[in-house]
Amino acid sequence: xxxxxxxxxxxxxxxxxxxxxxxxxxxxxxxxxxxxxxxxxxxxxxxxxxxxxxxxxxxxxxxxxxxxxxxxxxxxxxxxxxxxxxxxxxxxxxxxxxxxxxxxxxxxxxxxxxxxxxxxxxxxxxxxxxxxxxxxxxxxxxxxxxxxxxxxxxxxxxxxxxxxxxxxxxxxxxxxxxxxxxxxxxxxxxxxxxxxxxxxxxxxxxxxxxxxxxxxxxxxxxxxxxxxxxxxxxxxxx
Amino acid sequence: xxxxxxxxxxxxxxxxxxxxxxxxxxxxxxxxxxxxxxxxxxxxxxxxxxxxxxxxxxxxxxxxxxxxxxxxxxxxxxxxxxxxxxxxxxxxxxxxxxxxxxxxxxxxxxxxxxxxxxxxxxxxxxxxxxxxxxxxxxxxxxxxxxxxxxxxxxxxxxxxxxxxxxxxxxxxxxxxxxxxxxxxxxxxxxxxxxxxxxxxxxxxxxxxxxxxxxxxxxxxxxxxxxxxxxxxxxxxxxxxxxxxxxxxxxxxxxxxxxxxxxxxxxxxxxxxxxxxxxxxxxxxxxxxxxxxxxxxxxxxxxxxx
Ligand SMILES: Nc1ncnc2c1ncn2[C@@H]1O[C@H](COP(=O)(O)OP(=O)(O)OP(=O)(O)O)[C@@H](O)[C@H]1O
Ligand SMILES: [Mg+2]
Numbered sequence: 014x015x016x017x018x019x020x021x022x023x024x025x026x027x028x029x030x031x032x033x034x035x036x037x038x039x040x041x042x043x044x045x046x047x048x049x050x051x052x053x054x055x056x057x058x059x060x061x062x063x064x065x066x067x068x069x070x071x072x073x074x075x076x077x078x079x080x081x082x083x084x085x086x087x088x089x090x091x092x093x094x095x096x097x098x099x100x101x102x103x104x105x106x107x108x109x110x111x112x113x114x115x116x117x118x119x120x121x122x123x124x125x126x127x128x129x130x131x132x133x134x135x136x137x138x139x140x141x142x143x144x145x146x147x148x149x150x151x152x153x154x155x156x157x158x159x160x161x162x163x164x165x166x167x168x169x170x171x172x173x174x175x176x177x178x179x180x181x182x183x184x185x186x187x188x189x190x191x192x193x194x195x196x197x198x199x200x201x202x203x204x205x206x207x208x209x210x211x212x213x214x215x216x217x218x219x220x221x222x223x224x225x226x227x228x229x230x231x232x233x234x235x236x237x238x239x240x241x242x243x244x245x246x247x248x249x250x251x
Numbered sequence: 252x253x254x255x256x257x258x259x260x261x262x263x264x265x266x267x268x269x270x271x272x273x274x275x276x277x278x279x280x281x282x283x284x285x286x287x288x289x290x291x292x293x294x295x296x297x298x299x300x301x302x303x304x305x306x307x308x309x310x311x312x313x314x315x316x317x318x319x320x321x322x323x324x325x326x327x328x329x330x331x332x333x334x335x336x337x338x339x340x341x342x343x344x345x346x347x348x349x350x351x352x353x354x355x356x357x358x359x360x361x362x363x364x365x366x367x368x369x370x371x372x373x374x375x376x377x378x379x380x381x382x383x384x385x386x387x388x389x390x391x392x393x394x395x396x397x398x399x400x401x402x403x404x405x406x407x408x409x410x411x412x413x414x415x416x417x418x419x420x421x422x423x424x425x426x427x428x429x430x431x432x433x434x435x436x437x438x439x440x441x442x443x444x445x446x447x448x449x450x451x452x453x454x455x456x457x458x459x460x461x462x463x464x465x466x467x468x469x470x471x472x473x474x475x476x477x478x479x480x481x482x483x484x485x486x487x488x489x490x491x492x493x494x495x496x497x498x499x500x501x502x503x504x505x506x507x508x509x510x511x512x513x514x515x516x517x518x519x520x521x522x523x524x525x526x527x528x529x530x531x532x533x534x535x536x537x538x539x540x541x542x543x544x545x546x547x548x549x550x551x552x553x554x555x556x
Contacts, residue, residue, distance in 0.1 A: 062537055088539040100534040103494065104466075104552035113548065114538045159538065 014039050015061065015092075015167050015199060020070035022053075022060060022222075030056045032222040034070075038167065041196040043189065045213035045230075046203045047237070053222045054203045055097050058169050061201075062094040063087040074167075091166035095173060097203070099156035101144045107155055108139040114159040130188040131158045132181030150176045161188065168192065170202045174209065186212065210234060252276065252283060255321035255382075259348030263378040264317055274315035275302055280327040288312065291341075301330030301362075306371075308338040315344045318361060323353035323387045328360045335403075337368040346378040349389040349415070356387035356416070362394045367403035367430075375407045381414025388416040395422040399430035401456065406433040411446070412556055413439065420448040426487075428456030437466045437554040440473035440501070450479040454487035454516070463491040468550050469501030477505040483516030495524040496553060498546075 015038040022031040031053050038044050046054050059065045061072065063084035072080045079087055093114075102110070111127065112119050124135040131154035141147065143155060153176050160168055174182055190212055192200055202209055210216060216233040218226040226233050256278050260266040270276075273291035276284050282302065285293050290310035294303045304314065320327055333343065351357045367373060381389030397405055411418060424432050438446050452461045461481060469475045481489040495503040509518040527549050535545035550556075 064533060064537075084533060084536040085539060085541050088537050092537075094537050096534065100528075100530050102531055102549065102552060104555055105548065106552075109548075109552060110538075113535060113540060116539060163538070 014073075014075060016071075016073040017057075017061070018071040018073065020057075020060065020072070021068045022056060022065060023068045024065070029222050031060070031067075034219070034222070034224055036217060036224065036227070038199045038201050040166065040199045041193070042214040043193045043200040043202065043212060044215045044217065045210055046201065046217045046219055047205060047210065048219040048225075052219045054219050055171055057219065058094060058171050058201070058203060061087075061167075061169060062092055088163075088165075092169070093160045093163035093165035093167065094169040095157050095160040095171060097171035097175065099152040101147075101152065103142065103144050105143050106140055107143055110143050110155070110159055111139075111162050114162040116164065119162075127158050127162050128155075130161055130184060131155070132178075132184045133158070150178060150181070153177060154181060157185065166197060167199050167201070170200075170204075172203055172205070174204060174206045182208075210237070252278060253321055255350050256319040259319045259321070259350065259380065259382070260317055262380055263346030263348055264315055264344050266315075266317075270315050272312055272314065273304075275304075277316075277318040277327075277329060279320055279322060279325050280329075288314075290339075296330060299330050300328060301332070304331065304333045306333065306335045306339045306341055308336045310336075310339040310341050313342040313344060317345065318347045318359055320347075320349040320351075320357045320359050323351040323355040323357050323385060325357040325359075327358065328362070330362045330364075332364045333366065333373070335365065335367045335371045335373055338370050339368075340372040342374045342376065344376050346376070347391055347393075348380045348382060349391060350381075350383040351385045351387040351389060352383045353385040353387050355385075356390060358390035358392065360392045360394070363396070365395070365397040365405060367397070367399045367405055369401045370403060371400075372404045373406070375405065377407070377409045379409075379411040379415055379418070381416060389414060390417045391415050392417075392419045393421070395420075397422075397424040397432070399424065399426045399432060399459075401427050402429040403427075404431045404433075407435070409434075409436045410554070410556065411438045412554065413441075415440075415446070416444050418446045418448075420446070422449065423451045424461070425453045426456055426459035426461065428458060430456060430459045432459075432461045432463075434461075434463045435466075435555065436464070437556065438475060439468045439470070439550070439554055439556075440475055441470040442473060443471070444473045445475070446473075447476040448478075450491075451482075452480070452489070453482045453484065454489060455484050457486045459485070460488040461490070463489075465491075465493045466554050467493075467495045467503060468498065468554060469495065469503050470498040472500045474502045475504070477503070478507070479520075480508045480510065481518055481520075483509070483511045483513060483518050485513050486515035487513070487517070489516070489518040491520045493520075493522045493524075494553070496550060497524065497526050
């Protein structure tokens, strides 16, 4: 289990980014974090992955305090994080990146299996550079695929729906549903999407750096259901 | 051939004990062996050190012309001219290694000229390395001149990754109608090394094009200079891109120039110099790489190494 205990986060440039957040992320479960823009969702993910260090509070990974552990060591301990904004690299191919993620050489069939989950054809993409010549949606899907390729126990996805077309999104939803069945892996997805909230086990709402609601999907969703526009992917909840 | 030459050959070419097909091998200022093929003829120059390489229309193959300097106090200058007939389609693997274990340095200056006739295609691959432990400087100063006739295509891939203390590269090309020039140059310098590279491209034939990509990494106290001049004299397209990564006290000066002398000349330059983006390192660290490993991967990818 991954536990956040009374986490406070201040940055030099911004105080009270998170203000006493406690949350348990359990294997075999899909936890969805939602809430308004600027509420602190990405900051929380960065904190778990080690990009930020908490001002106070603790992060426990299967009982071990990892609050001050490096990004690399957390990754090696089984934390994987798909960024909200994918990072571009000149000269690093999709295959290179996937191999770094999986930690092994990958044959076309293995690449295919993973890229297919995000609606990409491996043959077409594996030798392309992960640079700005890829479209926004392509970059985003490759970013998600690098996390699907990780042999990690805790998988974090930051707004995986953003910029992704309807067809790839459906395939992604089924990938998440499959991952959920794995009793040894825990999923944490940051999302504004009804279709993702609908497959959640637990839902947390973060607003102004604090969790304002937490519970099972059935407990939390009814409270969120006030309006929101229709989109092909389902309603935007926040 | 001596064992250092063997070591250099393995690094700068795909040599595995034998060159099949045409080649000319230079060691310490002399051509120590060469071989013609049915379509490629190599002739020693009478008036100066070097060779003429005659590539016939029927040639669809690879020719090797590596040069190795294996000891100190060698000042090698060589003139190699490539005459590529209309319709030929070849890969030229050049490259040079300079080794010195002494106080005194060694140098190799290759002066290469390419004459590409109509519709011919050449891929030119060149890798430069310096090896050995002596304090003597390893210097490689290549001069390249290329004339591209109608619809001919020249692709140059040049790579200098380690050990060359000083280099001054000078590349000039003149393009005729529909000719295409593609250059991808990668240079890594470290310690107190310095590298200077200059390009001058004249787009003189309608619909000619040049795509010039330079990637450099300057580490430690090394210094690199880049300058390019693209003259668009007719209806043509030109693109140059100079990207550099700085590490330590590395310095890079880039001065790209575009001169358009025709309303239909379309010229673009892009340049970016700076240290490795923090988010790139962080991203790779989230995949389990250490900071050092992440930097290495980013630099290797960037240089195409
Ligand atoms: N490094 C930083 N320096 C200053 N302010 C920051 C920094 N990182 C985040 N913030 C601010 O903290 C707040 C929370 O940001 P965060 O990215 O966590 O929000 P979010 O919930 O992920 O929002 P969104 O739904 O838009 O992705 C925002 O107001 C943001 O501007
Ligand atoms: Mg966010």
